[in-house]
Amino acid sequence: MNGLNALGLVVQDAIWSGIAALGFSLLFNVPVRTLPGCVAAGALGHALRTLLMQFGVGMEAGTLIAATAVGFLSLRFAQHWHTPPTIYAVAGAIPMVPGVFAFEAMMGLLRIATQPSPDLGVLTEAIVSAVKTGLILAAIAGGITMPGLLFRRHKPVIQ
C-alpha cells in the first residue's frame, strides 16, 4: 500500500518538474528539436531525487546523485541531438533549485533585523535554511559538471 503511494508521488513529481523544465527551456530559447530532451532531463532528475528521498536518503545527497544522473543524461542527449550538453543540464537542474529554503533563509534573516529583541531560535532556523540552500546549490553544480570532467578529458596540447 505504501509502495503504490510512493510510486504515485514520484509520477506526479515527474509531471510537475517536466512542466517546470519546459517553461524554462522556452525562456532560454532552446532549439525546438531539443525540447523532448529538456523535459526528460527535468522530469527524470527531480523524480529520481524524490524516489531517493522516499528511501530515506537526505535531500542534499539525493540532489547530488540526481544531478550526477542529469549530467550523464545530458552528455548522452548532446551526442544524440548534436548540441552542447548545457541545454539539458540547465533544464534538468532548474526543478531542483531550493526555492523554499532560500525564501526561508531570507525571511529568517529579515526577522532578526526587524524584531525588537532578537531570538536565537529564529537565527538558528535561518542559518539552517541558508546552509541547506548552499549545499543543495553546490550539489546541483557539482553533480551536473562532474560527468563532463570525468569523461571528456583531453591531453593538453601545449607542453
Added chain:
Amino acid sequence: MTQLHESHPPEDTRSVVDQESPMPDHGQPVLDHETLTDVIDLTVWAGQLMLQHGADAERVETTIHYLGTALGCAWLDVLVSPNGIMITTSSGREFRTKLRRVPYLGVDLTIVSGVSRLSRRVVAEGLDRFHVRAELERISSIGAHYNRWLVVLMVGLACGAFSQLFGGDLPVLVVTFVSSSVAMFVRQEMNRRYFNPFLVTLATAFVAGLLASTAVQFGWGNNPPLALASSVLLLVPGVPLINAAQDLLKGYVVVGITRGVAGLILSLCIALGLLLAMQLMGVSGL
C-alpha cells in the same frame, strides 16, 4: 627505455615528436594574408556569439579552435575573458591578432548550439569561409522560436509547477501562475527598453511579490506563502550560475568568478524586490 630507442629507427621517433608538437604544419597549405584576415574575423564573431548568449568559457575556446583549424589555420591562441575575446591565428610565418569586446546579451541557447554545431560541420561537410560567414549570419538572425505570449504562459505554468513540487494545492497554483505570468510580461517589457538587468530583476520580483501577497492576505490555499516563494523563481539565474560552476572547475577562474558574482547579485535583487513588496502589503513569510 634505452632498449626501446635502440629497437626503433631514429626516423620513427622523430615523426612521433612532430605530431605532438604544439604548432603542427603537416605540409598544410599556408593561408595568404587576406584569407587569414577573414578567418580571424569569422572565429572572433563565432566566439562573440557564444559568449554573449550563455556558453561556458571552455566551449567558446574549443569552438573557436575547431572553426579556425578547419578553415586552414595552423594554430590559434584563444583568451576568453568575462567581457571580451582575444584570438591570435597563425599560418606559416603569417599571424593575425584580434580583440573583441563582448557585452552580455542574455541567454539564447539556440545560438550557442548553432555556432557549436557549425564548427563541427565545417570539417564534416567541407564548408569554406564564405559558407561559414553565411551560416553565422543565418544563426545570428534566427531570433526567438517561441511566441512571447506562449513564453509568458509557460513560464507562469513552470512557476505554478514549482509551487506543486513544494507541496501547494490548487489555489496556490492559480495565484502563482497569475503572478509569475504578469511578472514575466513586465520583465519582457523592461528588457525591450534596455533597462539594467539588476533593475529588471528587482522590479519583476516586486511585481510577482505584490500579486502573490494576495494569497497570504486572503488566506487562499493550504500554505499561502508558498505562492510568494514560487512566483519569483522565473528570475533564478540558472544559466549564469551553472556556467560559473563549470568555468571555475575547468580552470577559467576569472570568468567563473565574474559570472558567479553576477548570479549572486541577481539573487539578492530577487530577495530585495520580494521583501519590498511584502513590506508594502504588510505580509510576513512562512
